[in-house]
Amino acid sequence: MVEDCKITSPEARQDAPVPTDSGQARVYGAFKTFRDALDYAALGQSGYNIYNGRGQLMEALPYARLREQAIETAHRLLSLGLKKSDRVAIIAESDGDFARIFYGCQYAGLIPAPLPLPVAFGGRDAYIATLRGMVEAADARAVIIPELIGSWTAEIVRDMHLVFGGSPAELLALSAAETGALPEVTATDISYLQFSSGSTRFPMGIAVTQKAGLANAHAIAKYGLQVKGKGDRCVSWLPLYHDMGLVGFFLTPMSCQLTTDLLPTREFARRPQVWLDLISRNRGTIAYSPSFGYELCARRPPPSGLDLSSWRVAGIGGDMIRPHILSDFAENYKVHGFDRRAFVASYGMAETTLAISFAPLEHGILTDTIDLKHLETAQFARGVNNSESPKRTFVVCGHALPGHHIEAWDSEGKTLPDRAIGTIYVRGPSMMTGYFGREKETQAVLSPMAGLIQVTSVIC
Template identity: 50%
Template sequence: MTDSLPASPGSAPISVAGFATLAQALDHAASVDAGMYFYSGRGQLTEALPYARLREQSEALARRMLARGLKRGDRVALLAETDGDFARSFFACQIAGLVPAPLPLPAALGGRQTYLEHLRRMVESVGAAAALTPAAFESWVAEACAGLPLHFVSTIAHLDDVVPVQGELEAPSADDLAYLQFSSGSTRFPHAIAVTHRAVIANIDAISLHGLQITGSDRCASWLPFYHDMGLVGFLLTPLCCAISVDYLATREFARRPLTWLQLISNYGGTLSFSPSFGFELCARRVENGGVPEGLDLSRWRAAGIGGDMVRPGPLLKFCESFAGSGFNPGALTPSYGMAEAALALSFSPLGRGLKMDRVDTDRLERDHLAVAPAADAPRSRDFVRCGRILPGHDIEVRDEQGQPMPEWGVGLIHVRGPSLMKEYYLQPEETARALCGDGWLNTGDIGYLADGEIVITGRAKDLIIVNGRNIRPQDLEWSAEGEVDALRSGDVAAFAIDEEAGEVVVVLVESRAADATARAALCEQVSGVLRARHGIEVRVVPVPPRSLPQTSSGKLSRAKARALYLAGSFKLAGAG
């Protein structure tokens, strides 16, 4: 498909600091021979959307939206399908001075009513004045928004007959809101993160100039959802601001045919693509059963980024092994750290280095909050992946429980500041005050340490399990069980603590595919034994049905929701043994 070849190559890293707004970036991208390309699950091109056409169609839609009664600053809920209509809707908002709020699609599993209630709450939380949706979900969104004071709930096509407003449109300013990004909701109901044009442009500039050193010869590929910061900022806004082409596969299609992602990279010369660890794992697992596609060429993939969750070394090393024959370079692995509260990225590991890990004494980590190398006779240790230095223009501190900065290798709460930070949690001043300090620092809620100036993430503060003075990361328990019990796969385990009269109890939920109670009991005993031997703790192992552990909209395990469901007895109601 020659119409989807990349723009003319260039060699100098691109800076986007000259753009004040995303609308200005779109104006520039429209002058370049590049664009967005959408593919089916079988790799067939379904839409080619050059940036010039996107600019033209977005302005036409902006004028029709304003004609339907919207005014500058109004929030517009956008159901974030991976298609050209979402891009048109998002940039129509930019041109019209509206504030888009991307919303998640329904999960593959889960109740319709629960999703509609969740959607309504999100729409209400930002005071949306309108909603745009794909035709397939129009009735769902209309039902979710019934009775709310919206000007319209519509598809783009249903606005075609609206007479557009005429005249010059007032351009947004750098300090206007560019969009509202909902947090993943792994430990609470998602907050709407208010991101200004100035903040997102600053982040994209740091990503393109320093983190990934993007040039005009680069090309992106992505299966990440547009309602997640890594999908929206990383693979919609960054390629557009840099005026380079990007190939898209819908998230649901990736889940069905993950190797199509790699085939797009191979077919169209992709150089930049990111995924959480589980995406690489899914690809490696798929070729174990069916083999590597013939002719797959991953040799041009220079930055295979990992983000969106804690970096898991095991699946990444397996991916390298599985695709070595396809030209994949292990040095391309690029662990990163970031969050929607900082638009997207805060650090990238050095390009071309691949994984760099610290082996840490687990006992010292849990009891003394120190990341130190284990002695030869240390009973327990584990590896953590370095995620590189903080991006230029940003600062980072690791603080203890009293809020004092810690030296390198001290494990504590990570705080950051810089030009990429959010303005606020929209319409939530108390939550904003808890996260943003008066001196401009953001409490990320992540736990980690600095090693030679590089960021290393060890967990989330709200997920920590505290047993007899030990700070135990639930990921350690989950990964041990998944790695040592043959019946378990990645994502099959959730660990958390609950308070009972006798004290704190560590609960470990395991998805069991066994049909009979005896097999489920044997699985639970095996998991208990592994965790007793590896971590020295007693746990209550509870079998739950396959695919019943709750996930956030971005695919992360939600331990908070799993805990709530367990306490409510929902897993027993679902038929757990």
């Protein structure tokens, strides 16, 4: 039972992780808001388990206790003078404090903007400059900076007009006295800002409404992952500032009453096998990684006693899917119970909350090899019919999720047939409202036809 967890404060810990099954009827994200989803999840026994880089449990956080802490945090945030729809930038550490503050924003009607830790940046100065640009783009009134980079706080918040700029501990130490009724939150309110990767342009805050976020969580869980009534458990090292981590392994599991074991992203590169060990120890069934994560694991010797037979959805996304890497991983780990049919390729982007398509489950990696010369000359992805022809193999990412639609257009806006080269457009219930504060950039990717958003020029 939840009461047996005995967590009485954010600092409290317990020896046993939160259990796999919630003990309640499974609801697949069918809520109006994320705080409604947490209200329901709190009636069961599931939650988040926070581990360190050695695989040691640091905090077990049942959704019941998280809800209490989130409501307390909501009052703390409002006591600072923040008003509904104000933005709160949170540098996203994979820990309980992030969960308390993110969901505290949901209860307070505030808009959290998860921001990256300094993992993939060229150095301290470049990181701080990028981070400050994100804070300014979000027009944030509060910035939460984890202790890990606490010494950089003064530089990060310099000359910003904030009501708060400090650590989670400093925020959570504020009085949680009632500040009156919490603001009403509706399905059309913005739930959070998801910053783009910035690989081709400066990162922009993607505005995701409550209903869009929950529509994607529903489609992912019910149709993409086909979450079971009992027995499913998530294990993730993915960063919570990225859509695959935030939506796929933070918001969707909570919205579907799933337990998630979280491992710090920064620790994964040093000890990737801890991820596999957690799947084995806790009988994880759903875990995702870009191809490079599987490659890192394939290069290292497995932990002793490893058993991956419970892993039914080994998802791939977030970068170019490289079948030879997945083949190497499957070959290395088949003696430890891994079934290559567990691989599930998927496709998505933050502008659609997260997922757009999933390959069918229990089929493993499906590929399509095309004539590369014909592709370049005829702009058409013809299958290889000559072994001497240059060729390229692509991984099939399945069909669009129910309620979503994908089509490709030529430069004149005409719909193209399958296998033609064009610009992909997507329509569905999980589309962003736009780039926050960036009307010009928003209009550049939204078509005149309502509800369609431009993706990129790729094979249809």
